[in-house]
Amino acid sequence: MIKFGINKQFRDQNFLFGVGYIRGAAFDDFPIHTHGFTELVIIMKGRGSHWVEGSTYQIVPGDVFVFKGEQAHGFKGIRGAHMVNLSFVPSSFPPVPEEFKTLPGYNALFTLEPVYRRQRHFQSRLSLSRGQLTFVENLVMRMESEQSACPPGWREMLKALFLELIIYLSRCYEGIQGGEELRMLELGGILSFMEGHYAERLNLPKLAKRANMSVNNFLRVFKKASGFTPMEYLLRLRIGGACTRLLASPQRIADVALATGFNDSNYFSRQFRLVTGLSPREFRRSPKAQEIKAGLFLGKLSSRKA
Template structure:
């Protein structure tokens, strides 16, 4: 099957805010629900797509693996993941499409929630291994709450009034927080496994200046060293310690831009006990010294 790419320009417009809401409804002939509806055509995106199944059921082919979906399922499709739906039976979807690189989401704050780490970072990578059992499945009342939020976002997109961008970003964040909290209450074994790693990421984000020891992270995750390393690296592309170092450098960059603290003071503030080590790590990651970074941003 030939795959196509769903280009964000068709949903956001040339200069539009990079967030759109599209509904897919299944009739007897499975006709497209909107322009550029690729529901039954294998495709990938150059953006993220939050899928909310509100009615019916179908099979979902994702990266060559078939998974059944049904009303109440909510999951994130990251960019470049090939997928399509087939054998649709009264299937209704809400697709919330957004470009995380352009919408300026507070990722650092979101990652403080274990449920966000599990649902939005880990679950997309472990979907095939878990046979989709780690997805979020909402019961009727929370699903109705999510539908209401999606309705509000859709109306905001259609009105195109001043303040639209602020309102849409706020509603997307409200949706993410609600879903992340719901994921924390998931009762599947697979979801619990992802939440354990989400707890580690959340702990690092919440207390990045702490002198963390690997044994402490293992206790938080209730996992062996090898399992934590494997799962963490698959989710983030880094070891927990490298993740922590980069997180500290990110916080240091903010302080270099926005405060008059000395390099040594900033190093200590973000968790480095040795300013020389801080400078070496800063240069390794960014290719320049903290002093040069501050001077260039002045």
């Protein structure tokens, strides 16, 4: 299996973002591969088959997929395809504003679907209309032009255009009316609520009630969709909030703990080490702090307490 690394994918190692717009692609088999970065793929024209982690699915114009890191995938029987491929390293580019994580559509597309799609056989995915594709194509062509010509301020313009695209796709997802995508959107709304209220006293019954589910059903659906139990996810949100505070200010560890939902600073420090591998003080001094923060939701927890 081929693995595409960061060094070969990005021409500027200080700006880990790339715009690829493949026009009129035709190939019988694009080999199965993984990569050390995230891909946002949008099918503009054409049809074919997409192999993802052991299963094959048909792709059509308007399909939007997000692939994170080590997810193996490839293409077969592609004819006349126009495909947008935006590659980026979340820990380096762009720094997605925390407010984005309060958007149900963002959580559905970028957080839940990459985990959920294999379990649901691609029944859940964002599919854009012709008008929506036209808007997206105009954005991508502007991004392509900035990357090619490199005028003054091109990096900042690329960041701005990409963030606009993320918001637009999130809004498109929120316009979905039914099907498996609606379930993703509903769960995305729960993630948004947790993102905005993680420092409060949240528990399974309260979250299940908000989702209009029984506790057992909510626990099952949440774990299947996100890869985490609700309490595991909540703990990582709190640790993520603590990471932000530790890097942004000289606040005392005890104050950071209280501000992010921990009443006991010693318990906070133990949980912080279990999740990140470092104490809060070590994290503050670590040159890999941003990378650690970006990877909070990529692995499993050692502890399930929150």
